[in-house]
Amino acid sequence: MFVVPVPLVAALSFLLGFGVADLTGVRPLGGLVLVAGGVWCARQVRPVAGTARTVVLLLVALALFVVSHPLGHEIGSWAAVLVVSALVALAAAVLGGPPRGRASRAAA
Template sequence: MQRLPSWPIAAGSLLLGFAVADVTGVRPLGGIVLFLGALWCGLRWRREQGLAVAVALVAAFLAAFVLSHPLGKAIGSWPAVLVVSAFVGTIVWARVDRVAPPGTGVSAAPSR
């Protein structure tokens, strides 16, 4: 059985967190979604990739969240959230979820 990739959770929690805050008008609810997404991903990355990788990826997640605010002023809220979500998803996919072609000797995903 294949494991669930973490990139959709990381990117999706940014999208869902903003959507919850936007629809309800209660920003802390969106923050809870962001926190839970980052927590789930961070714990999984720590278990599978080690503490240093987990800290770096959670830092990228948080930096994207912070950068979405000034970017939102320039291009609009939803476009900014889409951009940073795609950025985070791509970083996580490349570092954690990508499986290299056979024979290259390189794989970001853990072997099982």
């Protein structure tokens, strides 16, 4: 079975969401892509990491989305999207796995 890494989908959600909005000129359509990616990531992360860490990950993603806008004015839109995409992937990698100690307790 092929497993798609959550950090990859998280980053691609930002990149593709902005790309769709930029190419079509329809910002809500790009937002729909971003939300769809966020929902997919949340559904994958919650059973592994728990509800609290999933909510934190979604809040980090939301904060990065907000930050990307003023950052885009400073460094350019695509550069800002690349930066926040890398950061959301990092957040997904850190928060998307099982909490420390969970795996060892389950094995005991």
